[in-house]
Each structure stands twice: as C-alpha cells, then as structure tokens.
Amino acid sequence: MAIIRERQAAAKEAKGYGNDLLGLMLEANTSAGAGGQKVAAMSMDDIIDECKTFFFAGHDTTAHLLTWAIFLLGTHPEWQQKLREEVLRECGGTGTPLHGDALNKLKLTTMVLYETLRLYGAVIMIARQTMADTELGGVKIPKGTITMIPTAMMHRDEEVWGADAGEFKPDRFRNGVGRAAKHPSAILAFAIGPRSCIGQDFAMLEAKATLVVILRRFEFEIAPEYVHAPVEFLTLQPKCGLPVLLKLLDQ
Helix, strand or coil, X not given: XXXXXXXXXXXXXXXXXXXXXXHHHHHHHHHCCHHHCCCCCCCHHHHHHHHHHHHHHHHHHHHHHHHHHHHHHHHCHHHHHHHHHHHHHHXXXXXCCCCHHHHCCCHHHHHHHHHHHHHHCCCCCEEEECCCCEEECCEEECCCCEEEECHHHHCCCHHHHCCCCCCCCHHHHCCXXXXXXXXXXXXXXXXXXXXXXXXXXXXXXXXXXXXXXXXXXXXXXECCCCCCCEEEECEEEECCCCCEEEEECXX
8 A cells, every 4th residue: 555655646746657567557547437438447455456466376376386396406406407408508508698489498497397387386276166057077066156176186196197196207298288197188287278377378488587597507406404394375385495505507
C-alpha cells in the first residue's frame, strides 16, 4: 500500500505510475471506464493480489527450481561437468554475451531442468474445479467439486516412469518431454491443457540463463552440514536451506 500511495502521488505530479507491472495496472485502473468503455475498475485489494500472484508464480517458483537444480548438480558432479562442457561449447566463456539461440541449444541443461521439475517441482499439487458434471476414470464428479492433483506423487509413480522413478536420471528426457514416460502428459510441473502455465517458456529460459552464468564461473558441491528436508511452504523448498561450497574456475 505504501508503494501504491507513492505511485499515486507521483501520478498527481504528472510523473506517471511507472512502467512496471504495478504501474501498468494502476494506469489501466485509472482509465477504466473512460471513453464509454464498460470496464470495471479493480479494487486496491485486487491489484495487490495480482502483484502477489505474479511474484509468486513468476519468481518464487523459478527460484526454487534453480535451488533444487543446484542441489542435484551438486550431488551429481558428473552431470554438472556435462552441463559445463555444453555451456562452454554453445554459449562460450564468461566474456561472451548470452543469446536466446544459444540457450535453445542447451539440450542437456533442458533435460536436467525437467528432471529437477519431476523430482522437486515447486508446485506439488494442482487444484481444479469441475465446471460441469464429469466422469474421470469411472468416478462421477459433480459440478463445482474441487479436485486435487498430487503431481509430486504422480511424478514418482513407477508404473508411469519406471522402476528408477525415484532416481535422478535426466537421460529419460533425451527424446523430449512427451517420450520421457509411458504417458505423453506425465510431467505436470507446468500443468497441461488450456490452464497450463503461461510463463513456462520464460521460466525455462530464465533458469537456463542463470545456470549458464553459474556453470561458467564455478564448480560447486553441497556443504557437509546440509540436511535434506524438503518441505512445502506454498512451494517446495529446503527446510534447512541449501549451503553450497563454491570453487571459482580459472577464467
């Protein structure tokens, strides 16, 4: 609310609301209904909720994807080295600017990120409400029922992923996401269908770019004091943090 009040004061002085998400929403809200448009203005609570949603969905989830990717690469140094070699081959060293075309060539990095999402996806359960009477797997579900989809359990289901479902094996994604398991839609980290995550491509690009920056400069391993205790607090995160030992590579 303090930030909103500052933006409103700036707008009164003709300085505008700002060009970030909050500023764009405030500006749109002010002009809602102008010119005869039938557009309802958002309340301040609505605007705050939208900011929370964008921050949670677009920042917190990607941050924890990277957290668990670092954990898995820190405990599987052979894969860390494979990714570093791929990064240096496709993206160059520390002085080379990053480009989207180069990031799209990082096949092994993409495989590791999807395997991370499978084992430690930030969202461990998806909620959906039926909009009409539905039958699913022989079970009748009345209209308006809230259904919970336990993605964390489904991602480790041996019937779908094989006997090694509990192991870190990025190779399972070598032929693409649709062929990684017995069902083409087995990975639900970004949901699927018309309600799938709108920011999926951006999140993957952001995660790959961050890993490139880290792998170019550092070797890393998990510190001895690390305690493996994943806990859900809106998103799946390490309860005791993730202490990491970094070794600066020769530039």
